[in-house]
Amino acid sequence: MSSKPLASVLMITYNHEPYIRKAITGVLSQETLFPFELVIGEDCSADGTREIVLEYAERYPDTVRVITSAHNVGFHKSGLRTFEACRGDYVAFCEGDDCWHDSSKLQTQVTFLITHPTYGLVHSDYDSYYVASGKVRHHEVGHPPLMRDEDAYLELLAGKRNILTLTVCGCTTLIAQAWRTNPECTDALDRKST
Numbered sequence: 001m002s003s004k005p006l007a008s009v010l011m012i013t014y015n016h017e018p019y020i021r022k023a024i025t026g027v028l029s030q031e032t033l034f035p036f037e038l039v040i041g042e043d044c045s046a047d048g049t050r051e052i053v054l055e056y057a058e059r060y061p062d063t064v065r066v067i068t069s070a071h072n073v074g075f076h077k078s079g080l081r082t083f084e085a086c087r088g089d090y091v092a093f094c095e096g097d098d099c100w101h102d103s104s105k106l107q108t109q110v111t112f113l114i115t116h117p118t119y120g121l122v123h124s125d126y127d128s129y130y131v132a133s134g135k136v137r138h139h140e141v142g143h144p145p146l147m148r149d150e151d152a153y154l155e156l157l158a159g160k161r162n163i164l165t166l167t168v169c170g171c172t173t174l175i176a177q178a179w180r181t182n183p184e185c186t187d188a189l190d191r192k193s194t
Contacts, residue, residue: 006034007110008086008172012078013040013096017047024056026100028063032107038064040096041082044072049096080179092169100166101127109169121170123163139164 009027013020027038038060040053050068057064067078067085083091090110094100109122128137 005037007036007090008088014043016096019097030106043078098166120174123167
């Protein structure tokens with residue numbers, strides 16, 4: 001990697017062979033004015049996912065890094081180790097069975113966070129693609145007066161606001177703090193129960 005990225009895209013994947021190429025391509029097609037990296041946490045998939053992500057890491061060594069292990073570590077641990085490998089000041093999420101179809105997504109979200117330093121996280125509308133029917137359904141976060149930024153936390157708790165992971169971009173330090181202080185974000189709960 002030639003320079004420190006301003007943003008990292010965190011992608012965890014497990015058995016996503018049918019979708020992973022589209023997920024990676026959506027990230028690599030981002031048009032930004034800053035360097036970014038794609039950090040893929042591959043959790044010992046039983047299909048061809050690992051081979052595909054390693055192929056992209058070889059083709060794009062300045063952008064794509066793959067984090068692996070000798071055995072499956074599970075969703076939470078894979079997410080945490082992948083997050084810890086991210087070097088950007090901002091981190092966006094795109095799991096291996098999701099895809100970004102707007103090439104300005106990362107630039108738009110990082111620019112907003114830079115120009116609005118009191119915000120720690122942004123998210124957006126999204127589309128759901130239904131494989132069986134081939135239909136696409138658009139989902140809107142909600143806009144004023146329906147939703148107010150200052151009420152976002154309470155709206156989340158009340159179930160009035162839905163944040164889909166692939167739409168999120170946030171300040172790395174804030175996300176790290178949330179991961180450290182909320183065991184439901186890691187495998188800490190799993191360790192306590194055993």
